[in-house]
Amino acid sequence: MPRSISAALIPCIFLASLHSPSMSDPKSKFSHLPRAAAGPLTCPHQGNSVLQSSQFNKGSAFPADERSAFKLHGLLPPNIQTLDEQVQRAYQQYSSRSDDLAKNTFLSSMKAQNEVLYYKVRPEAWSRIITFLTCDQLVQTHLKEMFSVIYTPTEGDAIQDYSRLFRKPEGCFLNINDPDRIEESLSSFGSGDDVDYIVVSDGEEILGIGDQGVGAILISVAKLVITTLCAGIHPSRQLPVVLDCGTDNEDLLADELYLGLRQHRERGEKYDDFVDRFVQAARRQFPRAYIHFEDFGLKNARRILNRYQSQIPCFNDDIQGTGCVTLAAMLAALEVSNVQLEDTRVVIFGSGTAGIGIADQIAETIATKTHKSKDDASKQIWCIDKPGLLVKSLGQQLTDGQQSFARDDHDWSENDRDLQSVIKKVQPHVLIGTSTKPGAFTEDAIREMARNVERPIVFPLSNPTRLHEAKPEDLYKWTDGKALVATGSPFQPVNYNGTEYEIAECNNSTCFPGIGLGAVLSQCRLMSKKMLVAAVEALKAESPALKDSNKPLLPDVENVREISVKIAAAVIRCAVEEGLAQQDGIPDSDSELQEWIQAQMWEAGYRPLVGGN
Template sequence: MPKFRSITDENAKVLYLETNALGSALLTTAKLNKGTAFTETERQQFRLLGKLPYSIENLQQQELRVYQQFLKKENNLEKHLYLRSLHNTNEVLFYKLVSQHLTEMLPILYTPTVGKAVEQFSQEFQQPRGLYLSYPDKERIDEILENRLNPEVDIIVMTDGEGVLGIGDQGIGGMDICIAKLMVYVLCAGVNPHRLLPIQIDVGTNNEQLLNDPLYLGWRHPRLEGEKYDEMIETIVSAIRRKLPRAYLHWEDFGRENARRNLERYQHQMCTFNDDMQGTGAVTLVALLSALKRSKTPLTEQRVVIVGAGTAGTGIADQLCAGMIREGLSKEEALSRFYLVGRHGLIHEAVANLTAFQKPYAQRLKGESMTTLQLYDVVQRFKPTVLIGCSGQGGIFTEAIVKTMAAQVEYPIIFPLSNPTEKSEATPDDLLNWTEGRALIATGSPFGQVDFKGEKIPIAQCNNALIYPGIGLGVLVAQATRLSETMLWEACKALSSFASNAPDIKKALLPNFEDVQAISHCIALAVATQARQEGLAKVKQSVDLAEEIERQFWSPEYVNYHYLPSL
């Protein structure tokens, strides 16, 4: 297996790279391949003579060619697959290309297009990346971790594929979302891609379409539950803690029953984070705080309806509730301001089989009948100021519901957050028309500007990529042993400082991605500083955190290679 290591100076700048790979092994290892940019000396030293066209190019020339190839693709899925192929061929060139066209390409690499790629994972499979931890290999997890390509690992993104975006159980296809999330760490926060690891836990699937698909690449077995599932997770986490004790573990797209349970089980044992709960909740809180600057109403007076009471919905409720408590409400007062709507209507104390994380938000009956309150009834009865969608049900925010809300509040705050685009609870165009332009909107999927009565209205994307890369970078810089709630709050405050403070309701509620690296660095500094203040940072007190963030920043550039056969 090809091995490599970077040789750096005292400021962590890479001077050159040592590798034992030769010839085709070098050209087929994406982390090492430079293609036509290998120098004449390197071509001789690494047995590449004749394996490449004669011309030697620089990175900028290569980037121009691959961008022209990208533009020839006919639709977003083809563009996504092209970028993934480039990622599997030449990582440096891939990151150079996307970093030059981030606003254009991020929606193609990440949400919403990645959802389609996940669904077609087995049909479009090109080559393996990351590690697959399958239940039949449960006794060999340590051995599998040793088979990783990257010798040092800073961040792991891990999924079991049960709750992918808004499309549910996708089995082994969840690997694509892990890869996409790690790309975002690199592109938005400058995290070194040579120190990242995507992991797909394969405990089967309950998706009958996948089980019956002759091309499905995962373990063909009903999804494990209960004790066997928990034992598998414990085996994996224990192995990670032994083999990669400094790694920051990012849980991604676990199912409703397991996402919170896994996080709560391990968050006091290691530095870990659940993006669906904590990341979604944090960026939604920032969007809400920005909206409240426009509506000139305090957080403590909001009445919040959340449609979709799963991992994301309750995670958002948790962050907003914590914000209300910080602003002076008691926990009981804060909880009473939330109305969660599940698949059978309003969640209240008489509903059977509530999960542990839903119960705090169950409305008290007080002698009232709430048995069959559906979304329209909830909006009409409780007069929400904020309506948030995490339901995965496209169009569920109907004209009647939105107009009812708009008749009760001057500036209705409406966040249809479900992905991909076709799952969005409403479109910004409809929301503005139904509210006569008064709605304050953030969406989960990217939408272009809306032309409303001759005005161009920008629509904020409530995208976790605005916050989670900075949190991860802050954890790495601080060498944090845990991720605390206060560290998350500081991340929210840092992101909020980039949101427009203008009272104009026609301004987007969140910053766009043009400044995402500056945003991530600001968040990282806030998170690392708070970790140090709480005694959760192992980095030396003498280290200047802002300088360390700059020092660790990775940019896509080629370095010279030295051959080291004994590596």
């Protein structure tokens, strides 16, 4: 199923930061706002303390006046350099590392020393590659090679080797056997208005590599990096958290260097109480922070989201982010194919966290936009998993989320619950794959679908590429070029009968950062279902396919920061309409609202430092 970040997404994020216009205009009438990333920055440190702070450290780029004001003479070489010169040196150091894991470790070390340089060197690295390469294929090859260092698969390797690579802690580590220290631990990261965005994981299901215990802190860190790159969330106002509940990974338990709790995972009441104590303590310590749940286990992810989404502003990217981006692509495809939402029939093949998250978002949107009940909207969706079509007689085998989509047994014999039979009987407009079962969308199944609808909408979303339910080129061939396709990994355009079709990638990073930005800036009390629908509509409105059906169903993530502004604006407007926004002074007009948002988005650049607390 689609991940929030992929090896091929990251280049586009970096390219976005290269080519997008400045989001922090010091002349903006909103440059006075507390989160505006322009003007002087108050630094409470002196001497070595300044150099040890990743937020304030400029290394060799400190100008003469700041070296005097902050007592840095003698602590730095005398030559004053520019940020561009630092980037050049950092990129050379990065390039000299022997393998991808060493490069990943180098970047992590840089982040701990100087966050501006860390965020700046990455797009600059891609700029240098593009400067020296002229063949598009070579550019793509090198970009993919480098971006795999930043995230999957190398980030997965870093998480698996977390305890062996450990140098300096980053984030907050909470221990299920010491819940009385939760509040004290969180207080180390500030209070009140110091934190805007929290990503928390218990590490049970990480990046397709399963239970990684305390190493999950790195997935929380990585998701926050993406919110900064894609939506300008201030890195100094973020908090990565890991809930160490033990691990069922026997390799970790047997590793004498493992840094987490050396015990099997806690379940049941003790686990629920630990999660609740974290949530309540976080709300007391950071009363306006937005909490993003990441990579929780299948049995806990939805249950936790259901418990807290009516109490606090929170979000689960595996459930809601995946659902939002897929739904945006689906709505664009329905508009292209002239099918009304209230008439749409959807089959989802693979009903785990991602599949049911997509089903839930589709049902919620049908209910919101057509005024149907949620139950009636759910009847437009057929979910298939390992036992076949989900039916009510499966009982306790079904998760809470799956039960909403289980069909009556008397309508379906045991012999017609496979994918081919369901397609033949349902005649779906939309087929979505989140099964990780390669080749599951067979030629017979797709041709059966194409016999009954004019423009089959087919989304093989499992990733990596080798796990896709079908290849785009086959889908166009089997439907005579009529299919509308989106995938969970990047694919080259398909040429069929002389027509080139561009393939959309359903990637959460076009959506969740903008949603989070809207939540942070509106200071919303809750993340409502209508706010998510507004985000989906904003993303769908950017679909190139609405102007040319041969174009992709989703916008290119190269423009992700601009997309994030529009999604954030839609979320904020909806929060205001629903009475959920707590921030004063939100502009009424669209143009002013977008300027207000842009003024508060962080960019990688050194700001003048002034002394103070």
